[in-house]
Amino acid sequence: MPEKKVRVLVGTRKGTYIVESDTRRKSWKVHPVSNAGREVYHVSADPRHPGTVYAAVNSGFWGPIMYRSSNWGKSWAEIATPLTPVQKERKPAFDPENPTTPPARPVVNLWHVAPGHPSEPDTVFVGVDPHMLFRSDDRGASWAPVPGINDHPTKDKWGPGAGGACLHTILIDPRDRKRMHVGLSAAGTFRTDDGGEHWRPTNQKVEAPFNPDPYPEVGQCVHHVVLDAANPDIAYRQDHGGMYVHRNAMDGPWERIGKLKGGPKDDFGFAVTTSASLAGKAFFVPLVGEARTTPNGGFQVLQWTEKTRSWKVLMSPKAFPGDFGVQREGITSDPLEPGGIYVGTTTGQLILSPDAGKTWRQVPYQFPGIHSVEAAV
Amino acid sequence: MARVRLDAMLREFASRSSVDSTAGTVAALFDELETQFPRLRFKLRDETGALRKYVRVFVDGEDISRTPGLGASLAHAREVDILHSIAGG
Numbered sequence: 019m020p021e022k023k024v025r026v027l028v029g030t031r032k033g034t035y036i037v038e039s040d041t042r043r044k045s046w047k048v049h050p051v052s053n054a055g056r057e058v059y060h061v062s063a064d065p066r067h068p069g070t071v072y073a074a075v076n077s078g079f080w081g082p083i084m085y086r087s088s089n090w091g092k093s094w095a096e097i098a099t100p101l102t103p104v105q106k107e108r109k110p111a112f113d114p115e116n117p118t119t120p121p122a123r124p125v126v127n128l129w130h131v132a133p134g135h136p137s138e139p140d141t142v143f144v145g146v147d148p149h150m151l152f153r154s155d156d157r158g159a160s161w162a163p164v165p166g167i168n169d170h171p172t173k174d175k176w177g178p179g180a181g182g183a184c185l186h187t188i189l190i191d192p193r194d195r196k197r198m199h200v201g202l203s204a205a206g207t208f209r210t211d212d213g214g215e216h217w218r219p220t221n222q223k224v225e226a227p228f229n230p231d232p233y234p235e236v237g238q239c240v241h242h243v244v245l246d247a248a249n250p251d252i253a254y255r256q257d258h259g260g261m262y263v264h265r266n267a268m269d270g271p272w273e274r275i276g277k278l279k280g281g282p283k284d285d286f287g288f289a290v291t292t293s294a295s296l297a298g299k300a301f302f303v304p305l306v307g308e309a310r311t312t313p314n315g316g317f318q319v320l321q322w323t324e325k326t327r328s329w330k331v332l333m334s335p336k337a338f339p340g341d342f343g344v345q346r347e348g349i350t351s352d353p354l355e356p357g358g359i360y361v362g363t364t365t366g367q368l369i370l371s372p373d374a375g376k377t378w379r380q381v382p383y384q385f386p387g388i389h390s391v392e393a394a395v
Numbered sequence: 396m397a398r399v400r401l402d403a404m405l406r407e408f409a410s411r412s413s414v415d416s417t418a419g420t421v422a423a424l425f426d427e428l429e430t431q432f433p434r435l436r437f438k439l440r441d442e443t444g445a446l447r448k449y450v451r452v453f454v455d456g457e458d459i460s461r462t463p464g465l466g467a468s469l470a471h472a473r474e475v476d477i478l479h480s481i482a483g484g
Contacts, residue, residue, distance in 0.1 A: 079404065079449050079479055080438045096434065101442040124441035 029058035032386035036091040043372035062131040063394035066139045074128035082128045100152035100161040132188035135195035145185030172236045177204030206238040223271035225259035241288040242346040248297030256290040280329040288346040294353035303344040311341035332375040347390030362388030397472040408434040422465040
């Protein structure tokens with residue numbers, strides 16, 4: 019039986035990288051760059067179709083372009099790209115006959131690709147800027163907008179966010195294909211229980227410190243959310259307004275764990291991860307100051323453990339000295355035992371632990387600034 | 396009839412570096428090009444029909460990208476160049 023491979027799919031400012039190892043995760047091979055020169059916001063493997071990888075590529079010249087590979091990134095084909103409904107008459111963005119009508123907005127950037135539920139093997143979701151969710155039922159050959167969230171009644175209260183007005187988090191409950199959660203910058207999280215037809219905000223007790231009402235129904239700038247692999251009713255949230263956990267499928271108030279004893283001095287950040295072998299734990303990267311870099315002059319990852327409700331700093335700042343930025347999809351983990359944790363920084367370092375955070379090493383390759391990392395086994 | 400030249404960057408999406416066209420306007424020319432080269436669709440214009448930021452269109456040497464834009468007439472045009480402005484970093 020051939021040995022399993024572990025692949026880290028890296029989306030960078032200048033292309034897609036596939037970084038490969040075996041299950042020991044000690045030495046790594048960096049394959050040549052694909053989609054060279056283009057911003058790749060997210061690269062996502064489809065576990066239902068081994069070898070299939072999607073890349074959300076954003077070109078300053080050509081606009082957003084979706085790509086799919088069927089051979090782990092050795093070659094890529096352009097597939098259909100989610101776009102706002104095309105106006106057949108090609109009306110101008112500003113309609114002088116209807117001056118108060120909001121201007122038509124194109125898709126600016128593709129943010130996140132999420133394979134659908136295992137019971138719907140050809141379904142894929144993409145989140146974009148501006149604040150829209152698209153669904154494909156033919157593996158990306160065509161896309162349809164999901165109006166239940168795209169035209170949500172609270173939309174006029176959503177903000178743009180510094181990185182754009184993006185729908186960046188898409189979570190499908192593994193137990194129920196009709197239940198999903200999405201996260202939108204400067205809008206918050208929303209949940210559906212009917213496959214996307216209706217959505218309700220799920221932001222109770224999440225602080226929006228920039229808002230006149232610090233606990234609004236919507237408008238929180240959620241950065242990233244993940245579901246606990248052992249219990250998908252548990253969610254870990256990195257928000258502009260802190261680090262949170264929810265224990266009831268986001269129904270009801272969140273608990274701000276970032277302010278608990280042992281937590282970071284500042285619980286700002288962008289990224290959070292957990293995985294099947296790390297169930298009951300979440301890993302955050304705290305960022306401080308206007309620079310939004312790791313504290314204390316060094317790289318840092320924090321571990322939250324649900325069972326003991328405790329925090330642990332996983333390395334000394336001397337392990338990787340410097341000031342590191344990590345974006346919302348810049349940390350991921352694999353389901354192997356012990357769990358691997360992977361962090362990509364905005365300055366192009368890929369730092370990983372093959373043993374659930376006990377030891378850390380850097381892949382000896384200088385990447386362009388990293389937007390996202392995903393692990394596939 | 397106008398000779399339409401496509402810059403080297405467009406080679407990824409269009410298999411030729413030049414075509415001839417009798418399109419009446421730049422917008423109609425783009426419709427023709429997108430029919431002939433389907434991968435060009437949404438690369439020069441976004442889905443609202445707006446010219447993408449770094450695309451420049453010259454008609455007989457004059458940059459019409461902003462004014463008069465995609466409605467520019469090609470009735471008497473001899474040469475159309477579709478270029479990309481230098482950008483990046």
